[in-house]
Amino acid sequence: MKLxxxxxxGAAVAATAFSxxxxxxxxxxxxxxxxxxxxDAAGTWNGWEIDLMNAVxxxxxxxxxVVDVSWDGLIPALQSNKFDVIWSSMSITDERxxxxxxxxxxxxxPSKLIGPKDGAPGAAPEAVAGKTIGIQVSTVQSExxxxxxxxxxxEQTYQTLDEAFQDLASGRIxxxxxxxIPLSDFLKTDFGKxxxxxxxxxxxxxxxxxxxxxxxxxxxxxxxKAKLNAAIAxxxxxxxxxxxxxxxxxxxxxxx
Numbered sequence: 001m002k003l004x005x006x007x008x009x010g011a012a013v014a015a016t017a018f019s020x021x022x023x024x025x026x027x028x029x030x031x032x033x034x035x036x037x038x039x040d041a042a043g044t045w046n047g048w049e050i051d052l053m054n055a056v057x058x059x060x061x062x063x064x065x066v067v068d069v070s071w072d073g074l075i076p077a078l079q080s081n082k083f084d085v086i087w088s089s090m091s092i093t094d095e096r097x098x099x100x101x102x103x104x105x106x107x108x109x110p111s112k113l114i115g116p117k118d119g120a121p122g123a124a125p126e127a128v129a130g131k132t133i134g135i136q137v138s139t140v141q142s143e144x145x146x147x148x149x150x151x152x153x154x155e156q157t158y159q160t161l162d163e164a165f166q167d168l169a170s171g172r173i174x175x176x177x178x179x180x181i182p183l184s185d186f187l188k189t190d191f192g193k194x195x196x197x198x199x200x201x202x203x204x205x206x207x208x209x210x211x212x213x214x215x216x217x218x219x220x221x222x223x224x225k226a227k228l229n230a231a232i233a234x235x236x237x238x239x240x241x242x243x244x245x246x247x248x249x250x251x252x253x254x255x256x
Contacts, residue, residue, distance in 0.1 A: 045068070060228070110179075132155075134158055147208050180201060
């Protein structure tokens with residue numbers, strides 16, 4: 001009996017030690033997406049989304065790590081257990097909810113078009129007639145193009161936004177369509193401000209563009225979802241969310 005008790009106690013200690021070493025793995029896209037995330041010279045990921053991740057992890061009292069994969073590989077990698085949560089500016093949409101679950105939103109911004117400096121401003125379908133629009137693959141903007149622009153314009157898809165920016169600057173495409181913040185961030189760079197300009201935000205359609213950005217989860221990860229939602233709410237309530245955001249933005253990135 002004593003031996004059994006000792007064995008059970010040893011197993012409990014081992015289980016506790018394993019739990020203490022376990023970590024929550026956050027999956028992000030493996031390309032720079034400033035100001036949300038980008039690698040520094042030492043190869044460390046930094047940015048608003050990384051700072052928020054760290055604050056959420058501190059609130060959960062969890063050790064966290066970052067796993068980076070290609071944008072279109074994020075959902076397959078989540079489903080094959082390569083990490084535990086997608087934390088990569090992924091919009092919460094009905095289409096994605098058929099496959100994965102999401103936390104509550106942690107930010108929400110509009111989508112916009114940018115074009116050449118001498119281009120006429122305008123982001124409505126009639127403004128893009130006959131034009132070629134560069135869009136990153138597997139994004140809500142690609143779905144929006146199909147719903148609103150496909151009859152009037154041509155879509156050119158890219159694996160990364162940087163590739164689209166380069167083609168826009170060189171005149172190979174007429175517009176780039178994407179989330180407002182990284183596009184606006186590009187326009188502030190030396191490269192972007194010399195070549196390109198803001199054409200305006202597109203009309204919102206939550207059914208296509210989603211209801212905000214959330215953490216993507218496997219359907220059966222209810223416990224992690226509850227922990228993440230509680231931590232996101234606590235970070236917002238405590239003022240830490242605003243403290244982090246003021247380092248990167250002059251507006252409320254949480255949105256409507």
